[in-house]
Every structure is written in structure tokens, then in C-alpha cells.
Amino acid sequence: MTAESDPELFWALRGGGGDFAVVTALELEPYPASAPYGGRVIWPEHRSREVYDAFLEITAEAPRELSVWINRLQPPGAPPMVTLDLAYLGAAAQGEGLLVRIDRIEGAISDNRGVVPVADLGAIAAEPTDPVPSITRAELLTGLDADAVELLLAKPVEPLINLQIRHLGGALAEAGGGAGASGAVAEPYLLGLLGLGLPHAADATRARQAEVVADLKARISGRKPYTVLSPGDTAAKSFSGGTLARLREIKRARDPHNVFRANYPVLGQTGSPPLGKTHRCE
Template sequence: MNIKDELRGRVLVAGDEGFDLARRPWNLAVEQPVRAVVEAADADDVAALVRYARLTGLTVATQPSGHGASGNTGEVILLRTGRLDELDVRPDERIARAGAGVSWGRVLSAASPYGLTGLAGSSPAVTVTGYTLGGGLSWFGRKHGFAAQSVRAFEVVNADGDRARVTAESDPDLFWALRGGGGDFAVVTATEFALHPAPTLYGGRLLWPAAKAPVVLDVYRQITGTAPEELTVWYELLHFPGAAPMVAVDVTFLGDAGDAETLLRPLEKIGGTLSDSRAVLPVDRLGSITAEPTDPGPGCSRAELLTGLSDEVAAALLERPIEPLLSVQVRHLGGALARPSGTAAGHLEEPFALYLFGIPGADGGAAVRDRMRQITGPLIPHTTGRKPFTFLAPGERAAAAFTPQTLDRLRAIKRARDPRGTFRGNFPVLG
């Protein structure tokens, strides 16, 4: 059986023109060796590939866009689902169906004219499917929970190579696992999910010189202490190459601008702002708040969940400049994220997430990782050891994202549904 004869999509192996580009992950600091790359034309291609892998004893790793790659691929067939790009938004039902290659930016552009939104994160370039399989920490998670909670159905190819529609009624175990348990159980070819009302969205970034970082953090702690679930506020220390260090507060509010401005007025009293981009925004401009890169690039990251923002935590974050890191970000969680979700993503009892990011230099990232350890080391008494699935970094394990009970259930489902190990997620639950 020659797999090239079975597929309409492109198949590339080492030596083929375009192979190295096709296997490249989003994070260019991650080395991703693979046996072959298959760019599926449609869901039938996916099914044919899975049947081929099952017959030949090979393993398939699926990446729509390469986000979240961990470098654990080895001799797998890398399946690209970027061409599964159909999108259907049904505003009357508040439902969207997105193929596995559809990005959040496209969904928000299609939903925004109807005053609706999906539970997108900070980047419009991330695919709905990959993000949702990892739970999906949204700007609007405090109000509506994980993105995985909004899923109504998955269209999948299972380990037998059969296509199926998976819902809470048709296959409760697999449906539960796919909502936040990662890509280890089936290939998802499309996701159907609920949209949420966003008739008015207020958001933007306030920016100050780094000297204001302590007072901004004090005000941030004050605001997050009483914030309604419609309000999400992130605190960020920034140091971009060639620029002076700065401190930012990023914000979204699902409601009227006047109410948001009242809640955020303590920030305006700080004074000395370098810029303030807050405004009423169409939902499709959500990505403009943090303006994250929309093209691949190298990076090193680390995440932790914080039990609070005590004076000790504040001192550790502000002890000295963050260089050579580009950013140290604190995200306010809580709200609906802290309540049981009925998904593999579970819930987050921790009220804040810490995310550190830097670009590796000639030393391969050693200086960046060392600075991350210097920041997170003193924070160990104030972290739980758990990490959001989509924040896992290369070298970390899926076990860090789940409670022991959830991990046990995910592993049991993996063994039952994929006993031959036909699928390998970026962070395998059996790893």
C-alpha cells in the first residue's frame, strides 16, 4: 500500500522539496524530526492516513498550525490539517462549526458582526481545534469558563480509521477526554461550539515606564480583588530588544465602557502613562490588545499557577529587571474557571497564572531559562505545581496539567481507544 496513492493531499518525506518547511513547528526553537509530513486535503484523507498507520504500525501526530509542539515526535507521520478550513457561523443558534485548520481570528471576524464571540485567547493565529483540545484559556474564561466547555460536538477520525461525530450523548468518555485532555485520543477534523454574546467589548493596554511597576502591581492586586467576572485584567513586565523596560496592564470587559472605566479608574490615578489604547472594540480586534506575533519564531516559555499575589510574590517578581526575558505576565483567573467544568480541563482553584517568555540567543536559551528559574524558584511556596495544558513547554509532561484522578481516567481512555498507540499528542498522557 502506497499512502501517496490513497490521498488527495500532499505527502512529503526527507529529501523532498518543502519537507523541512512542512515539518517546522510554530516555535522555531523546537526541533521536530518526523518520518513524513501529510497535508490532508479533507477528512477522508485523514481517515485513509490513520488506516495506513494502523496497518503499518506507524504513529500519527496531528498539528494544524504547529502551535504547542514539544519536539517529542520522533519517527512519526506529522499530519497537517490546515487545509480543513471550512467555517460555518449560525448566529441564530449561536453556534459555529470550524474545521481543524480554522484560526480564532477567522471565527471572531465571522461572529463579530452579530455581536457574538467564541472563547478565544490572546492570539488570533492559534487554531480553534488545537486550543480547545488543550482546554482553552480565554480572555472571557472568567465569565464563561474554558473554551472546551462550549464544545457541542467533535468530528473525529478514531484509531480504527473511522469517521464519527462525538457528543456527550453519543460517546461521553471520548467527548470528556477531548474537551481539555489533548490530542492523544483521535484526530479532530472539525469542532462545533457555542458562541457567546458580546454586544459591547471594551479592551486595550495601558503602558508605563518600568519604574512604575511596583505601584501598578499594587493597583492590579486591588482591582483583581473585587473584579466582576466580566472583567479580565493581566499585568505584564516587558523588555523588548532596543527599548527601555516597561510595565503594562491589558484588559477586556464584556460590558459598557463607562462601567469598565469606573472599575479601572485606580489605574488612571497612577499617572505617567506612555500609552493607553483602551476603547470599545469589535470582537475581531481582540488580538490587537497584546499584538502577539502572527508568524512563527523561536521562543522559550514557562508557566506556573499562583496561589495568590502576596507581598512575597510581588517582591520576587519585582526584585530586578526581567532581562533577558521579553515578558513576565500575570493573568487573573477565577470566576467560572474556578468552578467544576465537567471536562478533562477540570477547574483552576489558583487565582492567577504566571507566564514567562524569552527568545533564545546564541547559547540556545540557557540564559533565558536560567532567568526563569531565578524568578520561579522563590515562588515555589506560592505555586501548586500544576500548569494549564496549553502552557506546557517542551520537556514538561501532560501529568503536570491534570489532577491524579483526571490523569488516571485519561490514561484509561487512551489505552481503551488507542491500544496500538496510533496517535501521539504534543504532550502524551501516557508519557
């Protein structure tokens, strides 16, 4: 299947979720690129304001080749810390020049910046690859300024493990033009909140996530990318009314028996019109 052979289904599969088909193979076109420059820099918690100030300065003028995430971390059993995760698609010397502001922050615990093979880009954020009982929540931010930083730093991260801000833009902001259901992401920042999902910690995790979102309410857009929806959200959070209506029509036409099921179905999780009798394997 291609955009030419089945334009409607191809459009839906590009950002519309898993309600429509099972993808069994992909053909990818490689693009030439130099080895990126990047890494993670870690400071103790008391450097958080300085690191946030640098984050705001860097992301205000960052070229599309530069990605920057800031994390307030509270690892279980370890002291709190603040980190910057960095990746620049270009020569190391250029990346160093764009990030020189970081070098003025003293007291780094660790700094592993350098040339990063493309295959190792995912290791920059040092996230676990094994399943972890966790609860996540994400929100798109319409902006980030000094007042928002005050709110983010006013309270401890605990009982969360990570309070993260990702700078967006670049290709995400340009993904319109009808190429796929996901559309463009105009918001410049993504807030991510991660905490333990163990029975003794789940309620506190959800409460702290809700508290952070309430503190930043004036800057939260109310929509979010489909890939960061979490329990309690619906697909309507991710799509405009017109896009959602189009996805629903494709679902009804292509899968009337609801064989393919996404975690966040375009027809809704409750109260949706029935598609028809569901097939079940015995």
C-alpha cells in the same frame, strides 16, 4: 460525536490533549454579547510598583467579566516598561468605572482603551502572529501579595522579554462538574515567563525562568493547565491521579497503536507501558 453519543471520548477531548482523535469539524453555539471594552496601557519601568499595586487592588474584587494581565516587558533594543492588558465584557462606562484606579497612575506612555470588537480582542496583548524562536514557562500561583511583588520587582526582567501575571478565576474556576478532563483551575493567578530561544540566549533564558520560579516557590502550586505545559513537563502536571488514570484507560482502549500523539502524552514521554506496534506511513 457528542456528549450523548460518546461520553467518554467527548470528556477526554475537553482538556485531555491530542492523544485521542483528530477533530475535523466543530459546531459552536453563539452567545449574544455587547462589544467589549478594553485595551493596553503602557508606563515606563519606574512606575512598576504603582502598576502592581493597582493590579492587586483591581483583581482582588474583579467581577468575572473583567480580565486583567500585568506585564513587565523588556523588548530587545528598547527601554523596559510595564503594561496592563484589559478586557471587560460589558458597557464601556462600566469598564471605565472598574478601572478608575489606573487613572491615578501618572506618566502613561500609551493608553488605547476603548470599545473593542470581539474579533480584535486578541490584538490587545500585541503578541506576534509569526513564528518566533522563544522559550516559555508558566506556573500557577496560589496567591499574590505585596511580598510577592517585592520578589517580582527585585531583579531586572532581562534576559527575559516578558514577566507576566494573568488574573484567572471566572469560568476557569468553575469548570468542574465532570464536563471535561481539564477540570477547574482554583489558583487565582498564572505566572508566564517568555524569553528568546536563539542559541546565544537560550541558556540565559532558562536560567532566569528557573530563578523567578525559585523566588516564588512558596506560592507555586505545582500543577499547571495542559495548554501551558513546556519542555520538561509531563501530562501528570495537569491532572489529578484519578483523571490521569481515566485518560490512560481511554487512550489504551481507543488508540492501542498510538496513531494519535500529543506533545505531552497521557501515557508519558519515557518509560511508559507500550501500547502496541506503531503504524507508520511509508
